[in-house]
Amino acid sequence: MQDGQYALNDDQRQIQDLIRRVARERVAPRADGIDRSGEYPHDMFALLKELGLFTLPFPEQYGGTGSMLSACLAIEEFGRVCYNTAYLLLVQWLPFGAILASGTEEQKARLLPGLAAGDLRGAFSTTEAQSGSDVNGIKTRAEPCTGGFVLNGAKIWCTNADIADFILVAARLRIDDSDGIHLFIVDRHAKGLEVGRKEEKMGARGVPSCPLFIDDVFVPEDSKLEGGFRSVMEAFNASRPLIGARGIGLAQGAIDHAIDFVKNRSAFGQQVSDFQGVRWMLADMAMQTEAARHLVYRAASLVDSGAPAAELAPIAAMAKCFASDTAMKVATDAVQLFGAAGISAEYPINRYFRDAKVLQIIEGTNQIQRNIIGNSLLGRPARK
Structure with a gap:
């Protein structure tokens, strides 16, 4: 592959064929039920875990193919029969990609194996009521304190929040003369963090989205991703x-x-x-x-x-x-x-x-x- 020209190789065609068959035989029969109930499809998560797909777009050292095109093939085939099952992959890949792009070696060692195996679930939270697509408008703040940081603010539309083991929360932090946005790893059960009632959505009903209320939530110093928000956003652009x-x-x-x-x-x-x-x-x-x-x-x-x-x-x-x-x-x-x-x-x-x-x-x-x-x-x- 050169200069973005593509042709599916044998491995990618095998991925496509496998997922197309699994999607038709095991996912399609569940699609309407997931949509009607609006309940998180734990059985579909278990299926994706069984297939070992949680690292598909990431480097081989994490068990992936290192191919965004392969990941797109998987999303396309699952999405063809069930939007929500395809979405389960994305909400797992989002925090994985952010930590891979900006996490410390300790953070990667602590969290990526669990995400890869499906033993951990993450969520990612940037959106706020007054900012929406304007990431620069984030008002949630992080203040330095002894041993770490204290976070205060509120978020909306945090997908996977009530299922996740941890949430990557975007907050403003003043360092010297810079008031920049950084990501913090927040345990879902942290004191002061409240996950609100899930939204009743028109679509994407099987994967919940909830508001977050962040009231004096302490996170240790090693919870801040070191690479900065810009590198995370570049990773998102690539995804x-x-x-x-x-x-x-x-x-x-x-x-x-x-x-x-x-x-x-x-x-x-x-x-x-x-x-x-x-x-x-x-x-x-x-x-x-x-x-x-x-x-x-x-x-x-x-x-x-x-x-x-x-x-x-x-x-x-x-x-x-x-x-x-x-x-x-x-x-x-x-x-x-x-x-x-x-x-x-x-x-x-x-x-x-x-x-x-x-x-x-x-x-x-x-x-x-x-x-x-x-x-x-x-x-x-x-x-x-």
Whole structure:
């Protein structure tokens, strides 16, 4: 692989085939139940643990493939049948990637083996009520004290918070003349930390998101990640193709359901799939999804080839934005093809529609992604 050009190798095709089979046989039958109940799918976490997928995108020394493209393939195949099961991988990979990028050697030794094995679960918390996508607007503070730091503030939309063993909390810390944002490892049962009631979400219902209330929470000195928030954000930028992979998986799954429906339904004396207008809709859905797939794979391949941040950032933003917009459009068209059945809870297609909307908002809204792309074109800093 050179300059971000990609072709799936034998190992990646084996990963794709394995996960596609597991997704259809063991995950798909659970997808509707997870969505309807809104309960955390412990059985699906156990399945991912059994398959050894919690280190897939990370270096071989941690048991992974060291390939973002391989990770995208896994997310796509799981997301094709169940948004929530694919999401379980991401919420495990997020704290793993942050610690790998910015943790001390002691922190890595203490936490990464447990995350890799599925014996530990983490969460990551930046979002606050008044800041949203504006990370620089974080108001949660960390104050130095004897032996460590005291944290105060509040967070919202902390995914996995009520399941996690620890949470990486972003807080402002003044060091000398710098008032920067740092990440702190906070035990979920730490005194003064309250995990609030889980949100009743439109989509992504199986993986809980909760507010955090942080009241004089003490964390020891060795809880602060040393690499700084910027290196963590660069690691997140490199993982953005994974969000795009969720989009193409969701879009492909919506196409699968739509094809099955129109081939098995009749109207006006013929199969619905025989109508030219229906075939054209399906063709457009397939073209859009395939275009998004190639953009996501291209972005993942840039990560794997070690592309510099300035080159990767706009392509990663395009991949996330285009793939999630495509997921929303394809899911909307799929609902249309279902007709009245599409708005009925009896059919799974409305789940794809609801989950697709979530993707346009999370991990940096698509308006933020367009800012990143536009600023890159104009030679401006990515944050402005």
